[in-house]
Amino acid sequence: MQSSPADPFRDYDPGPYFCELATERTGDGGARDVVRGRIGAIGLDALRARAAAAENDLINLGITFTVYSEASAIDRILPFDCIPRILTAAEWRTLEAGVQQRVAALNLFLHDIYHRRAILRDGVVPADLVLGNSNYRPEMEAFPVRFGTYVHICGTDIVRDAEGRFLVLEDNARTPSGVSYVVENRHLMSRTFPDLMAGVRLRPVDDYGRRLLEAMSEIAPEGVDNPQVVLLSPGIYNSAYFEHVFLAREMGVPLVEGADLVVEDERVWMRTTGGRRPVHTIYRRIGDDFLDPTVFRPDSLLGVPGLIGAWRRGNVTLANAVGTGVADDKAVYAYMPRIIKYYLDQEAILPNVETHICREQAGLAYTLANLDNLVVKPVGESGGYGITIGPRATRAEIAAARAALMADPSNWISQPMIGLSVAPTLTDTGIRPRHLDLRPFAVTGKTTWVLPGGLSRVALREGSLVVNSSQGGGSKDTWVLMDEGEAP
Amino acid sequence: MTRDTPLLARYAEGLFWMARYLERVENLARLVDVTQTFESPGHEIESWFALVRINADEAGFAKRGLIPTAESVKFFYLLDHDNPTSIPASLEAARTNARTLRPLISTEMWTQLNVFHRDMTRIAEAELQGDRLSRLCGRIKEGVQAHTGITDGTFFRDQGWFFYQLGRLIERADQTTRLLDIRYHLLMPAAGEERRIAELTQWGNVVRAAAGYHAFRRVAPPGFTPADVVAFLITDTAFPRSVGLCVTQMEWCLTQLRRRYGLRGTVAALERVEDLRAGIVGRPVEQIIADGLHEFLDRVQSDLIQLASEIGTAFFRDWRPLADGQGQSQSQSQTAA
Structure with missing residues (x-):
């Protein structure tokens, strides 16, 4: 008979992977042990009860994303795992500097390819990879953007290998989502697990809306006092609608849909009860293709006719700028270390995952010869779709990947399988290691600010490496510890 | 420190309709409750079907293939999601509006409505039976009242609040006229003392359905007449559901929108509401009855429809210039009887 609850970490075994909680590292001021001890004291049953209450909270608050099937729309929560992921102050300094460096390089790259194209002439990045890219926008050529900023909001997907090194997996320079969960997870954590956080000095995350509004105001057309910022959303049927609501509220600006805006005299106006009011900055959460039916997709009902014209006249600013998709393309990603070196004359603080470019003969040959050991990804997809994980694929899946590669090599890249780091996660069978990644969010107007931490997405299925919410991923609160003596 | 905060036309419309739908839900729950509690033995079908007539839903009811029984009326209003005037459908519409309004309304307003809506989608058939x-009905009323209280305590009172109030007041005034109209038809003039007493009980129930029974007892003479009930529901500006009070408050809201926020579109609506008030407040009820109560109520209802349409045209229309040309873009079942 047991008289006290067993330590829920008793048979926790992260195996060969780096564990965000268990692997020894310095500079955490003992916080990892404290958290581990407190979770042990709460015990499994109470943890489960509180986790269930937390998820119920999310449903009631409507902090949901919508999944559409053929017949119905279902509001789902992003499953929340109550055991936080902890980053030390030193780890965060590396991540922050690495993300800032990367955003700087992305913006310099975009400015260059839409103006002088030095990097293409110098042969650092193949010209056809950029100019022939479906996300390249000729409309952007020779168009000036304020402060040279194209990527105002950037989400950088970062993983950690078995040695604990941070590696960049992907840049999201179009309309990255997930930041609302960073802030809401923290609120949820404070409500549900105040005892877990007590006395642990964390960097706050609730400054995001103010920073974002500041950046959106900075980038408004020159000469506008008190610029009107709006958030442009596809509306309530979009799966990320909650995030749009969150951002509009945190900034204190109207959430508009295309039908709320009108372009007249090459200026953008919003339709209010008191007539039309000018709009100066649009944080748009709809893709380039849908922005303006007179320029891009003519069938788009989400956009605003004439918007691109008003923008090109310099009467309104779009964030992110049009045409950033060419920089976060998976094929261009492979060149990022060289792009950083080219513009900043620095080594990448956060290295890439080693990447083989199948459009190049050598990359294709290597990939075909090593399919069993590689992760093969289509360059144009997001959300974890179309990926073949060689070491885990069936013979038939490998054969299908091979056929797809041969049919259109330039659509593919391959990478070695990374033994992603794990973190203890509450499951039906107790606390178990689950793989996770990290997406910090960077906001850039005149300068770049990175929200401390970011979204930690965790693959809830045992052994799974796919963290995407559309494929069974959940999330964790991400704690960035303060340096000793650092003011909150 | 203040930022100038214009209100999107789409938000104004959403607030107006969210309030209307919720007011409708509360009134309907109250009517069902009163019908159940005070139904007159031997006249059950008549009293239940009166609900359908109050809401001018005869055509919709027939179209659903229902025949007038107590059970079918209860089903039609409490369970039938395909009936656009049912409680579940109205709540669905209210929540959809709230969803578009999430950037504007308080988190507490949204959360309560979200949970309330979910509870109401799970009403089981057994809950329509007996006690x-x-x-x-109590749960439904309390759900709306919780919404009202949360709104009162948390919703920022800039122009959006006035549009919310206008929606609520127009719906409330409309419901009161419908309640009165239908009961007035049911209750024919008195003949004999016994009949008169029975009728007074029935009139008491009319006031009960409007949640005004005890207040009415306090202000009405002991030997009250139907005219006293009519006066209470139409002209008594101390009674929260009287047409007179609602209209007076509408006028105040429209005036505030013009004065505080400089909305110039209020002119037509203000004229309409001034006319309405002049025809109600201070007018002797005997004269209203002598001129024909039904005709009077009919006119009030049609004026309210016009008023909603003028508000819609002045403030909501611009954001959907391609809409059907109706001011009341979310309107349903608001045709004059």
Whole structure:
């Protein structure tokens, strides 16, 4: 008979992977042990009860994303795992500097390819990879953007290998989502697990809306006092609608849909009860293709006719700028270390995952010869779709990947399988290691600010490496510890 | 420190309709409850079907293939999601509006409505039976009242609040006229003392359905007449559901929108509401009855429809210039009887 609850970490075994909680590292001021001890004291049953209450909270608050099937729309929560992921102050300094460096390089790259194209002439990045890219926008050529900023909001997907090194997996320079969960997870954590956080000095995350509004105001057309910022959303049927609501509220600006805006005299106006009011900055959460039916997709009902014209006249600013998709393309990603070196004359603080470019003969040959050991990804997809994980694929899946590669090599890249780091996660069978990644969010107007931490997405299925919410991923609160003596 | 905060036309419309739908839900729950509790033995079908007539839903009811029984009326209003005037459908519409309004309304307003809506989508058939029905109606009323209280305590009072109030007041005034109209038809002039007493009980129930029974007892003479009930529901500006009070408050809201926020579109609506008030407040009820109560109520209803349409044209229309040309873009079942 047991008289006290067993330590829920008793048979926790992260195996060969780096564990965000268990692997020894310095500079955490003992916080990892404290958290581990407190979770042990709460015990499994109470943890489960509180986790269930937390998820119920999310449903009631409507902090949901919508999944559409053929017949119905279902509001789902992003499953929340109550055991936080902890980053030390030193780890965060590396991540922050690495993300800032990367955003700087992305913006310099975009400015260059839409103006002088030095990097293409110098042969650092193949010209056809950029100019022939479906996300390249000729409309952007020779168009000036304020402060040279194209990527105002950037989400950088970062993983950690078995040695604990941070590696960049992907840049999201179009309309990255997930930041609302960073802030809401923290609120949820404070409500549900105040005892877990007590006395642990964390960097706050609730400054995001103010920073974002500041950046959106900075980038408004020159000469506008008190610029009107709006958030442009596809509306309530979009799966990320909650995030749009969150951002509009945190900034204190109207959430508009295309039908709320009108372009007249090459200026953008919003339709209010008191007539039309000018709009100066649009944080748009709809893709380039849908922005303006007179320029891009003519069938788009989400956009605003004439918007691109008003923008090109310099009467309104779009964030992110049009045409950033060419920089976060998976094929261009492979060149990022060289792009950083080219513009900043620095080594990448956060290295890439080693990447083989199948459009190049050598990359294709290597990939075909090593399919069993590689992760093969289509360059144009997001959300974890179309990926073949060689070491885990069936013979038939490998054969299908091979056929797809041969049919259109330039659509593919391959990478070695990374033994992603794990973190203890509450499951039906107790606390178990689950793989996770990290997406910090960077906001850039005149300068770049990175929200401390970011979204930690965790693959809830045992052994799974796919963290995407559309494929069974959940999330964790991400704690960035303060340096000793650092003011909150 | 203040930022100038214009209100999107789409938000104004959403607030107006969210309030209307919720007011409708509360009134309907109250009517069902009163019908159940005070139904006159031997006249059950008549009293239940009066609900359908109050809401001018005869055509919709027939179209659903229902025949007038107590059970079918209860089904039609409490369970039938395909009936656009049912409680579940109205709540669905209210929540959809709230969803578009999430950037504007308080988190507490949204959360309560979200949870309330979910509870109401799970009403089981068994809850319509016996004593459970009255408890169900209580839960529905309290759900809306919680919404009203949360709104009162948390919703920022800039122009959006006035559009919210206008929606609520127009719906409330409309419901009161419908309640009165239908009962007035049911209750023909008195003949004999026994009949008169029975009728007074019935009139008491009319006031009960409007949640005004005890207040009415306090202000009405002991030997009250139907005219006293009519006066209470139409002209008594101390009674929260009287047409007179609602209209007076509408006028105040429209005036505030013009004065505080400089909305110039209020002119037509203000004229309409001034006319309405002049025809109600201070007018002797005997004269209203002598001129024909039904005609009077009909006119009020049609004026309210016009008013909603003028508000819609002035403030909501611009954001959907390609819409059907109706001011009341979310309107349903608001045709004059």
